[in-house]
Amino acid sequence: MSEKLENFIKSNKPDFDNYEVPAGLWDKLDKQLDEHCKAQEKLNRRIKFYNFSRIAAIFIVVLAFGFLWGKYQKEEAIKLENINPVYAAKEVQFSSLIADKRAELKDLKKVDPQLYQTFKEEQTKLDEEYKLLKKELLTSPNQDRIVKAMIRNLQSQIDLLNQQLNITKEVKQFKATENETTI
Incomplete structure (x- = not known):
């Protein structure tokens, strides 16, 4: 290819020399x-x-x-203590009491799982109501009324747990006396 180019340039050299590059x-x-x-x-x-x-x-x-x-x-x-500090203290107290009583009830799971499941369902209902009240607290114009309902719910949970613990004690006593009579 470069040979062709060289030949072209050599053969047309006079034509190239006739033209000059424009000034600008x-x-x-x-x-x-x-x-x-x-x-x-x-x-x-x-x-x-x-x-x-x-x-x-x-x-x-x-x-x-x-x-x-x-x-x-x-x-x-929205914190309960901002709405009513007295109820906030009660909520903390009741919540810890509920946690303790639920821990006591866990022993029933080994002894009578069906009864434990029934108790758990009842507790869940009250717990769900409490959660709904807590959500309602965010939007309610009458927050004091909602807080009182929340405290009543916690008291109901404690009462329910106390009843369930009493039933658990009775079941354990019944099973203990039943075992003694069979021996």
């Missing part, structure tokens, strides 16, 4: 190159700005989401 050609090429470089720089700046804008938009969205989530969490966390 190199200046014109230099100017076009500068314009192209400036256009490329401008495009690069636009791309950088676009990328920066995307990052800023993502940051703003994440920040807004965090703010809204924090606000929602704060609303969710």
Whole structure:
């Protein structure tokens, strides 16, 4: 291929010598190159700005989401002690008492699983009512009334657990006397 080119140049050399490069050609090429470089720089700046804008938009969205989530969490966390400190203390006291009594009832699971399951279902009903009251507390205009209902529910749970513990004792005594009579 280079041989063909050399032959072409040699054969047409006089024609090439007849023509001269126009006077402003190199200046014109230099100017076009500068314009192209400036256009490329401008495009690069636009791309950088676009990328920066995307990052800023993502940051703003994440920040807004965090703010809204924090606000929602704060609303969710309406504390009982802010509404009524006396009832808050009762809630803590009753909740720990309920936890203790439920732990005592777990022994029944080994002795009479069916009875334990029945007791557990009754406890679950009251516990679900308590959770509903707690949700209602967030939206209710009469929060004091809801708090009183929550405390009554906790008292009912304690009463139920006391009855269940009494039944458990009676069942254990009955089984103990039954074992003595069979021996």
